[in-house]
Amino acid sequence: MKEFDPRLNAAWWALRIGLGAGPILAGIDKFFNILTNWEMYLSPIATRVLPVKDTTFMHAVGVVEIIAGIIVLSRWTKIGSYIVGLWLIGIAINLTTTGMFYDLAVRDLEIAIGAFALSQLTAVREGLMTTEITQGGHSRLTATF
Numbered sequence: 001m002k003e004f005d006p007r008l009n010a011a012w013w014a015l016r017i018g019l020g021a022g023p024i025l026a027g028i029d030k031f032f033n034i035l036t037n038w039e040m041y042l043s044p045i046a047t048r049v050l051p052v053k054d055t056t057f058m059h060a061v062g063v064v065e066i067i068a069g070i071i072v073l074s075r076w077t078k079i080g081s082y083i084v085g086l087w088l089i090g091i092a093i094n095l096t097t098t099g100m101f102y103d104l105a106v107r108d109l110e111i112a113i114g115a116f117a118l119s120q121l122t123a124v125r126e127g128l129m130t131t132e133i134t135q136g137g138h139s140r141l142t143a144t145f
Contacts (some may be wrong), residue, residue, distance in 0.1 A: 012125055015118040016077055019084050019111075024069035030062025041104070043097040078122040085115030 029035045038061075039054045050057050068087055071080030088108045095105040 008121060008125070012118070012121045015081075015114055015121065016072060019081060019115050019118055020069045020073035020077075022069065022111075023065040023072070023084055023087075027062040027065030027067075027069065030058045030065070041095060041098065041101060043094045045097050046094060072118075078119050078126070081115045081118040081122065085112040085119070088112035088115065 026035070030038050038058050042054055042058070046057075047054055052060075064087070068080060068083045071077075072084055074080065089112050092105040092108040092112070095101040095108065
């Protein structure tokens with residue numbers, strides 16, 4: 001038995017906090033537009049198809065992002081990271097259909113890769129972490145490789 005590598009644990013925490021807090025902050029800002037005017041990133045195709053105003057749609061997007069971030073920060077990190085990753089891919093597709101913002105689309109795809117890495121680290125962490133009752137009757141987290 002070997003303990004879970006602290007370097008992997010540090011990477012997991014960094015990704016978890018970043019990919020949890022980022023969507024929450026961006027989601028909250030969809031209601032205030034302090035960071036940017038989010039509606040300018042909405043594809044003209046989407047604005048023609050949506051049955052609601054751009055502002056209303058962006059508020060709904062904000063709610064989804066807040067929920068996704070909370071899931072990442074909860075005990076369902078693996079599921080939340082998949083949601084965030086897929087969401088970011090959807091945003092990248094939307095951005096490419098604007099005819100501009102290609103740099104942001106690439107950035108979001110890179111962040112989606114980070115979300116995938118978090119899901120994989122979480123799977124390893126969950127799969128390897130087991131509670132072992134030591135001879136003294138104490139529990140400790142250990143991993144098997």
